[in-house]
Amino acid sequence: MERKIVSIAATSVLALICGSGSAMAQDTVLTLWHNGSCPTENCLVRSLAEGFVAANPGITIDIVEQPNDAYFTALLAASVTGSGPDLATMWAGGYITPYKPYLEDLRTYVAAGDIASSIGTSYYAEGGDKTDILYAVPTENQWYNGYYNKAILAANGITPPRTWDELTAACATLKTAGILPIINGPSTSEAQFQPLFEFAYLATALPIDQWNGLYDGTLAYSNPALLSQLERWNALYAAGCINEDAFNHPDTQAEFAAGGAAMYFSSGSWTIPDLTAAMGDDLGIMIPPFSDTPMQNIISLAGGGLVMMNYSDQKDAAGAFLAYVLSDAGQSLMAGITAPTRAGFPTTNPLINELVAMSTAPDWQGYPMFDNFSQPPVTDAIVRNMALVLVGEVSPADALAAADAAFASMPDDQKNVNYGLNAN
16 A cells, blocks of 8 residues: 655744743654544544644654554564654554553653643553653543433433443333334444444453453453353343344444434444434433443543654654643644543533543543453454354353453463553
8 A cells, every 4th residue: 555645844933832842943854654544634643733833833744644454563663673753653552562662751741740631641651650651642532332312212211221220121111112222233344243342341340450350361251240241231132122133233323323223332432423413412422331330430542642753863843742732732622623631621522521521520430442452362252252142142151261262372471461450
């Protein structure tokens, strides 16, 4: 695939708003590798780059679009030889681990207060500690979440359920009214239902610090909490609360938007614009209520981050750009496009603001996206088996045993991880 370069140069004479406040050298060119396309419109990184260079005359950012399927391999190969970019897009969790030897500690460049107040920085910091090495600044915040049709629930006297029992009762009411309670199936061009979004919420039956045990093998996936959760999940399907062809039902999202079901769980915040356009005020946000007590766990993670390579010879300018991303100016710009990673910058979308409010509420517990941290063989085992658990073709015990077997098959260096996940 041919790489495309988008050059963004400063066009106005404004004061430097990031870093130490000293002027950058004129004619500084930063190269930023972007995972996939970064089009003229609807590319957050491009918008952030434009905002930064407009405030910093003499700096240019060349955005190099790298093919998705080869991005991480190409970045690692270039980093080994020190021939990679100044800046690059990055994902949290296990994705970032191989690159740590080549990444600059951003605490030198980014304001400590901005790091502390960002929802996502702990997932890009060593051991999950925001005061330790910061490998990347997070960009937009994203959530795994569900949706409900406000008109359908209201017409049937139902408030959005927050527990397993409330969900079961809502299903019974809706079935009596001839309404499909929950729709499930592939939401994209994939051939099967994607179980990772719901599995993450099922796994919140475990305290967040026990997720560390799943990732390093000190806690088996075959544990009573996960087994019970999967059994209750399958029970919804067995009771007719979910469409019979959930494994491969086509056009799931479109059918929900058209009023074909009351609730839709297997999705995330990236679908808010499309669903809002289709449903307007009838669209409601809900968290999958996979809990014996009212659900107060929420899955969120910065959808991506930006790193500086430690072999860059433009560290001051690159650091100033990354400081801008987390600055008030950068977060305000981000709020006009998507969900910022720092609180206090409301977006124009009330549904995203609801998710932000839950994520920052003191009585809610935040969890990261499970699959960003699980090792690839384990993630593959979850994808292969958990969707079949829902539709009753694989038992919960067998699916969990498959995840354990996938973990056991890995070399020891892939098991020796510490993400420092905790309840703070």
